[in-house]
Amino acid sequence: MAGPTAVIVGAGAGEIAAATQLARQGFKVQVLERYESLGGRCSLLYKDGFRFDQGPSLVLMPELFRRAFEDLGTSMKNEGVSMLRCEPNYCIWFADRDSIKLSRDMPRLKAEIERYEGPGGFYRFCAFTAAAGYQHKMLMQSVFNQSFPTLWSMIHISLIKAVLALQPSTSFYQQAATFFRSEKMRRAWSFTSMYLGMSPYRAPGTYCMLPYAEISDGIWYPKGGFQNERIPELKPHNVFLAEEYRKSFDTIFDEQGIPEDPSFYVNVLSRVYQSAAPTGRETVMALMPVGHLPKRTITDAKREQARWESLVARTRDTVIKIVEEGTGVRNLRSKLLNEQVNTPLAWTVLPVYIHELLNYKSSQVAVMFLSNTLPPMILSPVAGCQIDRVGPFWTAVI
Numbered sequence: 001m002a003g004p005t006a007v008i009v010g011a012g013a014g015e016i017a018a019a020t021q022l023a024r025q026g027f028k029v030q031v032l033e034r035y036e037s038l039g040g041r042c043s044l045l046y047k048d049g050f051r052f053d054q055g056p057s058l059v060l061m062p063e064l065f066r067r068a069f070e071d072l073g074t075s076m077k078n079e080g081v082s083m084l085r086c087e088p089n090y091c092i093w094f095a096d097r098d099s100i101k102l103s104r105d106m107p108r109l110k111a112e113i114e115r116y117e118g119p120g121g122f123y124r125f126c127a128f129t130a131a132a133g134y135q136h137k138m139l140m141q142s143v144f145n146q147s148f149p150t151l152w153s154m155i156h157i158s159l160i161k162a163v164l165a166l167q168p169s170t171s172f173y174q175q176a177a178t179f180f181r182s183e184k185m186r187r188a189w190s191f192t193s194m195y196l197g198m199s200p201y202r203a204p205g206t207y208c209m210l211p212y213a214e215i216s217d218g219i220w221y222p223k224g225g226f227q228n229e230r231i232p233e234l235k236p237h238n239v240f241l242a243e244e245y246r247k248s249f250d251t252i253f254d255e256q257g258i259p260e261d262p263s264f265y266v267n268v269l270s271r272v273y274q275s276a277a278p279t280g281r282e283t284v285m286a287l288m289p290v291g292h293l294p295k296r297t298i299t300d301a302k303r304e305q306a307r308w309e310s311l312v313a314r315t316r317d318t319v320i321k322i323v324e325e326g327t328g329v330r331n332l333r334s335k336l337l338n339e340q341v342n343t344p345l346a347w348t349v350l351p352v353y354i355h356e357l358l359n360y361k362s363s364q365v366a367v368m369f370l371s372n373t374l375p376p377m378i379l380s381p382v383a384g385c386q387i388d389r390v391g392p393f394w395t396a397v398i
Contacts, residue, residue: 005029011033012039086237095261099326132209175208236271248261253291256291258311304345
């Protein structure tokens with residue numbers, strides 16, 4: 001008798017992990033991928049000797065990755081995968097040219113926090129991480145370590161208790177403001193909602209588990225080597241926060257625009273992977289959150305393409321100006337050798353593809369939103385999907 005079979009659509013990290021788990025359980029697995037490369041959002045682009053990451057530039061919660069290998073009867077070490085920890089986690093740059101280094105070295109972090117919060121600041125930070133740690137624990141026990149093959153499997157007491165404990169009605173920023181008194185510390189511990197395509201004023205307080213994970217487990221990356229710094233002012237992971245912090249997010253998520261003074265993330269990939277750039281060069285990626293694509297995107301493609309070309313040109317100038325003014329880097333524009341830009345238009349094919357997938361045995365498909373909030377992410381296995389808060393990813397080679 002033939003064994004069970006499974007077809008995995010897409011060869012992203014999650015799909016590959018699912019395929020290997022099913023194969024280990026005796027399934028005959030076929031993985032379908034429309035592109036030439038594997039990895040999905042973790043795939044790579046190569047151009048003129050430079051390497052660009054399509055998606056993540058850091059790894060959180062490394063224990064989940066170690067467990068994935070162990071479930072397959074092996075280990076990251078046996079498979080030649082080693083991880084390096086980033087120190088500091090981030091360098092955060094403010095509009096007034098002030099900066100904060102978020103370190104996992106507690107004496108250093110304590111000094112940074114008390115510089116803004118005063119003598120009792122570190123105690124409040126510990127209370128913040130304790131509350132976020134509890135949320136992290138509840139999510140791990142009731143969500144991440146559970147399977148939800150059907151809608152009914154999600155309706156059980158432990159999950160309902162977990163959701164209530166996660167404070168979904170309190171925003172990320174509100175939870176940070178409960179513990180921190182200074183505006184800069186509140187921003188420093190709430191900006192990570194940008195990674196989720198959400199404003200910290202709207203993202204559920206549940207996502208405080210992200211800064212908790214970064215402090216407790218660290219920020220990691222696969223070992224790839226380092227090279228001499230060519231932009232010494234920048235660290236591997238940099239976050240630039242707007243002076244008008246809330247207004248910058250309101251412009252994005254309420255007005256569907258790009259603010260004149262935005263908050264964004266900059267990664268210097270060549271500090272992590274020596275092979276990402278030729279000797280003596282840097283590969284730099286800037287991630288700018290944006291709002292929804294308008295409904296006219298499909299019906300008026302030419303107009304939308306022209307609009308994004310204008311937005312990209314303006315955003316490019318804004319990013320360069322803020323980086324130069326914030327860090328003291330000089331003549332950054334003249335050092336650019338190559339650029340690669342991804343805007344939301346690059347992903348407009350995905351809603352059509354997912355719509356077709358949902359129309360085919362939709363009860364068996366679960367969708368994780370890119371632009372998400374806690375209730376649909378956890379409680380709705382199937383719902384309308386919007387691929388709309390991605391990019392533009394502005395990548396430069398220096």
